[in-house]
Amino acid sequence: MTGPHATRGRRRVRWLVAGVTVLALLGVGTAVAVTRLGNRPVAAAEAPDPPATAVVEKTDLAERETLTGELGYGPAQTLTGRRPGTVTALPAQDAVLDRGAVLYEVDARPVVLFLGGLPLYRTVGAGMTDGPDVRLIEENLRDLGFRGFGTPDEEFTAGTAAAIGKWQKKLGVDRTGAIELGDVVVAPGPIRMATLTAALGADAGGPIYDYTGTLRSVTVALESTQEDLAPVGTKVALTVDGKQVPGTVTAVNPTPAGDAPGAEAGFAATIAIGDLGAIGAADSGSVDVVVTSGARQGVLAVPVGALLALAEGGYAVELPSGELVAVTTGLFADGLVEVSGEGLAEGMTVVTTS
Structure with missing residues (x-):
């Protein structure tokens, strides 16, 4: 032509x-x-x-693609004990635990939740070198009401040791002025106990329980070719329990291949729900997720x-x-x-x- x-x-x-x-x-x-x-x-x-x-x-x-997601509390993680001994106390099912809460007990000694982005990797006590773990400990002590070390920094001082001692006294444990590996567990935010793994009397050196975040969210399984379909920050439309609410992709993490024949690795997208009040008390079920991939x-x-x-x-x-x-x-x-x-x-x- x-x-x-x-x-x-x-x-x-x-x-x-x-x-x-x-x-x-x-x-x-x-x-x-x-x-x-x-x-x-x-x-x-x-x-x-x-x-x-x-x-x-x-x-x-607008080019749209509808995916199927699951309403819940986000991907579960496993809490593994680092202190030798026997499990002597565990939280209730679905318990919500925040900064300073007792996660479980080993030989009647509490293991406590601190909030932050750095797991503890050494004993925090007198004679240690400076480091970000000191700042994390001081920030948590400050937020729990134990001060005396000034502005949180990376230097361990006598004020830091004194604050740890006061915190230990409140917990009912020996006042050593130091925090050993296994005394605290660090998580990014409050957690929800999801599934118990250990029982009372079990060895405290293995998996204790699985936990999730505390906010309801939607998780979508993506195939390996869909990694770029909904990058972090993508706005989506959700239908939750018959109600339409906005959502935002907050994380996209790789997932391993399953055990089934032909199973392939992929990705899991976590979506924050824009209006939790609009979906009532719903905390499980299938969710339609509409992604606008082009406009x-x-x-x-x-x-x-x-x-x-x-x-x-x-x-x-x-x-x-x-x-x-x-x-x-x-x-x-x-x-x-x-x-x-x-x-x-x-x-x-x-x-x-x-």
């Missing part, structure tokens, strides 16, 4: 089929008329129905059925006059397709499928 317009000779194959159909119908009509000549005059042949048309519109398009604003669009695939390649739309206008396609969404081309304008009428 040369230029944006082509001759009627490249019109849809369906017009050829329609022509054959009309001829066939005329033949049948003649036979019927002949058999009825003695009864009444021959009826005139009916004209074929006009083709369906649509108007070229200027609109906004175009103020573009010309026609129904997908108006596109004609040309023998020489590319696409066109047909005008009611039979002329073809070559078009370049863009985004497909909601039964419409973005089109552009010389001579194409908003408000034009094009032929489409009925």
